[in-house]
Amino acid sequence: MAQFTLKHKDHFHGSDLEKIEEIYHIPKEKITSFSANINPLGISRNLRESISEHIDVIQTYPDREYKDLRKVIAEYAGTTYENVIVGNGSTELISLMIQADAPKKAMILGPSYSEYEREISLRGGQTVYYPLKEEEDFQLNPDDLCRHLTDDLDLLILCNPNNPTSTAISNDKMRTILDACMVHGIFVMVDETYVEFTHADEKISSVPLTDSYTNIVVLRGTSKFFAAPGLRLGYAITGNTDLIRKVISLQNPWSISSIAEVAGRLMFSDTEYINQTRTLIDTERTRIFRELQAWNSIKVYQPKANFILVRILREDMDADILFDHCIRKGLMIRNCSTFPFLSNKYFRFCFMNPEDNDRLLAQLRRDVNV
Incomplete structure (x- = not known):
C-alpha cells in the first residue's frame, strides 16, 4: 500500500459562521449549523x-x-x-x-x-x-x-x-x-x-x-x-x-x-442531560439513516457518532452546489472535499433536533433525491 502525504485547502468549518455571514449576507443567528457536530440541546x-x-x-x-x-x-x-x-x-x-x-x-x-x-x-x-x-x-x-x-x-x-x-x-x-x-x-x-x-x-x-x-x-x-x-x-x-x-x-x-x-x-x-442527549441522538441517528438508505441518488455510510457521511451519486450535483443551496436556506452542511481522500461528491451533517433535521431532509430531498 502506498503511503500518502497531503495538503489541505481552506474550507468552511462549523465555527465559521462569521465568514458565512460576510459572504452570503445571512445573519449568523439565522443559520442552523449541521456542520459543527455540537449537541443540539445546548449547554445543560x-x-x-x-x-x-x-x-x-x-x-x-x-x-x-x-x-x-x-x-x-x-x-x-x-x-x-x-x-x-x-x-x-x-x-x-x-x-x-x-x-x-x-x-x-x-x-x-x-x-x-x-x-x-x-x-x-x-x-x-x-x-x-x-x-x-x-x-x-x-x-x-x-x-x-x-x-x-x-x-x-x-x-x-x-x-x-x-x-x-x-x-x-x-x-x-x-x-x-x-x-x-x-x-x-x-x-x-x-x-x-x-x-x-x-x-x-x-x-x-x-x-x-x-x-x-x-x-x-x-x-x-x-x-x-x-x-x-x-x-x-x-x-x-x-x-x-x-x-x-x-x-x-x-x-x-x-x-x-x-x-x-x-x-x-x-x-x-449532570446525568439527566447526559441520558437525554444519548436518547435524542440514538433516535435521530436511526431514523435519518433508515430514510437516507432508501434514496437511490446517494450512498450513506452507517454512522456511529452524531453525524453522517453521504456520497452524492448524481452526476449533475455535487457538494459545492448542495452547500450553496442549503446555506441560502439557513442550513449549513459540511462540504467534505477538503478531507483527505474525499471529493466534492461527499458531504457530512450532524443530527440536530427533529424539527431541524426534518427541514434539512426536506431540502436534501428537493436538491438531491428529485
Whole structure:
C-alpha cells in the first residue's frame, strides 16, 4: 500500500459562521449549523442554572492540580483520577501529546481531522496516511492496518469514532492494534471527541484499555457532547505515568480557568442531560439513516457518532452546489472535499433536533433525491 502525504485547502468549518455571514449576507443567528457536530440541546440546564452561583471563583486561582475536577472526570469516564490530565480544550492536549512524544514519523487514518497533521508538522515530524477504503464503507480492517505498521513509525493517531466518516473501532479491534503497535514501539493517540454520542452497547471507548496498555492515550473534550466549545476544557486519560509527568512539565500552569473548572464539575455529573442527549441522538441517528438508505441518488455510510457521511451519486450535483443551496436556506452542511481522500461528491451533517433535521431532509430531498 502506498503511503500518502497531503495538503489541505481552506474550507468552511462549523465555527465559521462569521465568514458565512460576510459572504452570503445571512445573519449568523439565522443559520442552523449541521456542520459543527455540537449537541443540539445546548449547554445543560444544570450548568446554566448553577454557574452564576459560583462566579466568585474567578477571584482566586484554581487548584493547580485540578484534583476535584479530575476526580469527577474519572468517575464519569470510568478510570482513576491519577490517570487524568486536563487541558485547555482537546486541541491543547493534542499539541502537548505530540510535543511530548516528539514523533519523527506518524501515521493517521484518512480521511480524518487535519489538526493532527498540522501539529506533527509544527514539531518537525512527517505524516503518512493509511486510507480507509470507500468500497469497505470506510470501515477499518485492523489486520490490514497492522500489516502496514513499521518500526520507523513513532505514533499512530486514531479518531474514534472517526470524523468525517462516523465509523468506529470496537474495543476488541483496538486491542489488536495496540498489541501490534507494542511490537513496533508505536505509541497510539485515540481522539474520542465523539465517543459519548455512540450507543452504550457498542463498547467503542478505549478508556478501559488504559488500565492494561501503556502505549495509549485517550483524548476527549467538552465542545461537542456538552455543547461548550467556548469553555475550552478537555482531558486525556492514560496509564503511562512517564507521559503524564512529561505533559505536565510542558503544560503552562492554570491552563484551565476557575470558571471552566467549576463548569466541568457541574457538567460531568449532570446525568439527566447526559441520558437525554444519548436518547435524542440514538433516535435521530436511526431514523435519518433508515430514510437516507432508501434514496437511490446517494450512498450513506452507517454512522456511529452524531453525524453522517453521504456520497452524492448524481452526476449533475455535487457538494459545492448542495452547500450553496442549503446555506441560502439557513442550513449549513459540511462540504467534505477538503478531507483527505474525499471529493466534492461527499458531504457530512450532524443530527440536530427533529424539527431541524426534518427541514434539512426536506431540502436534501428537493436538491438531491428529485
